[in-house]
Amino acid sequence: MRACVLGTGSWGTTFAQVLADAGHDVVLWGRSEAVCAEVREAHTNSGYVPGVVLPERITATTDARAALAGASLVAVALPSQAVRSILSELPDAVEPDAVVVSLMKGVELTSDERMSELLAEALRVPAARLAVLSGPNLAGEIAQRQPTTTVVASISTETAQRVAHACATDYFRTFTNTDVIGVELGGAVKNVIALAVGIAQGKGYGDNTKASIITRGLSEATRLGVALGASAATFAGLAGMGDLVATCASPLSRNHTLGVHIGAGMSLDEAVAVTGGTAEGAKSCRSVLDLARRHGVTMSITAAVVAVLYEGTSVEDMVRALITRPPRPED
Numbered sequence: 001m002r003a004c005v006l007g008t009g010s011w012g013t014t015f016a017q018v019l020a021d022a023g024h025d026v027v028l029w030g031r032s033e034a035v036c037a038e039v040r041e042a043h044t045n046s047g048y049v050p051g052v053v054l055p056e057r058i059t060a061t062t063d064a065r066a067a068l069a070g071a072s073l074v075a076v077a078l079p080s081q082a083v084r085s086i087l088s089e090l091p092d093a094v095e096p097d098a099v100v101v102s103l104m105k106g107v108e109l110t111s112d113e114r115m116s117e118l119l120a121e122a123l124r125v126p127a128a129r130l131a132v133l134s135g136p137n138l139a140g141e142i143a144q145r146q147p148t149t150t151v152v153a154s155i156s157t158e159t160a161q162r163v164a165h166a167c168a169t170d171y172f173r174t175f176t177n178t179d180v181i182g183v184e185l186g187g188a189v190k191n192v193i194a195l196a197v198g199i200a201q202g203k204g205y206g207d208n209t210k211a212s213i214i215t216r217g218l219s220e221a222t223r224l225g226v227a228l229g230a231s232a233a234t235f236a237g238l239a240g241m242g243d244l245v246a247t248c249a250s251p252l253s254r255n256h257t258l259g260v261h262i263g264a265g266m267s268l269d270e271a272v273a274v275t276g277g278t279a280e281g282a283k284s285c286r287s288v289l290d291l292a293r294r295h296g297v298t299m300s301i302t303a304a305v306v307a308v309l310y311e312g313t314s315v316e317d318m319v320r321a322l323i324t325r326p327p328r329p330e331d
């Protein structure tokens with residue numbers, strides 16, 4: 001099979017390697033000719049997956065139409081806030097029977113849409129040919145072919161199975177699910193919670209604080225998901241708890257690292273510059289909170305992250321506000 005991956009960043013390049021290892025010919029699309037030439041000629045992408053030699057069946061181009069031509073699987077790994085403008089010129093370039101897979105973990109700011117909703121609009125692909133893939137998937141570890149699991153979700157069981165089989169390798173184990181909303185929101189909200197955990201860590205708090213934020217963060221992610229039609233069980237799985245554990249514990253996570261810098265006293269702009277890469281939670285915290293408010297869901301940790309990043313609230317005041325909330329039943 002021929003596959004196309006849109007995005008030559010750390011996850012797009014790593015997922016291209018997964019697909020190549022699963023036996024497919026892969027064309028990467030990226031906007032940088034220098035990066036594409038490096039992938040084609042040296043089989044490396046040193047800026048995003050340093051030290052990794054990519055399989056020779058991966059090639060790369062800046063011509064999106066050429067990349068999409070003949071591809072029966074299209075995976076999208078671009079920053080969530082940029083993806084609509086990048087893809088809206090391309091719906092006619094996607095093969096009519098291609099399956100489109102979102103690898104992204106964000107919610108669009110202007111529309112509050114999940115990435116599968118956005119892809120359906122921008123690429124005019126029916127929901128039954130769309131899938132989302134999410135789980136504890138730090139690209140840096142997968143690029144080293146370390147054992148990893150993930151969830152592929154689609155409203156079509158056949159589509160989920162098709163994608164899950166297409167990217168299964170001897171180090172990448174795939175599970176399927178039909179709960180697209182739950183799998184997508186698990187990924188988007190965990191980035192916000194990883195920011196909160198990072199902020200606490202940067203402030204010098206220890207494991208009790210971090211475990212409290214992770215657990216209550218899972219609770220608010222689940223509440224939002226259920227309000228939007230997801231299954232609570234999805235949040236107990238790989239795309240929920242699994243990804244929270246990986247992201248909130250790992251120095252490889254950009255969201256976690258960004259939070260650490262903010263907790264240690266940097267401004268958001270300073271922390272973004274030092275962290276590098278796409279820390280989706282820094283923007284998606286606002287769309288997630290907006291979604292929650294529109295659906296009458298309380299997300300106090302997400303609100304606290306928005307307050308620190310965008311409303312000038314100090315980390316001390318954020319922590320005090322969270323810890324002095326009145327006793328209530330645990331749910």
Ligand SMILES: NC(=O)C1=CN([C@@H]2O[C@H](COP(=O)(O)OP(=O)(O)OC[C@H]3O[C@@H](n4cnc5c(N)ncnc54)[C@H](O)[C@@H]3O)[C@@H](O)[C@H]2O)C=CC1
Binds near residue numbers: 079
């Ligand atoms: N890196 C990881 O471990 C994982 C990332 N993800 C998700 O994958 C998505 C992509 O993340 P990464 O690959 O890590 O990001 P990255 O920061 O490593 O790379 C982003 C890529 O998008 C390109 N890009 C940015 N703006 C663009 C524009 N306007 N037009 C064209 N290209 C543009 C950049 O040049 C770069 O190639 C995010 O939603 C992230 O949450 C999901 C799982 C794991």
Ligand SMILES: O=C(CO)COP(=O)(O)O
Binds near residue numbers: 138246252254256
């Ligand atoms: O989604 C990820 C791991 O599953 C990657 O996390 P970061 O985007 O925070 O690096």
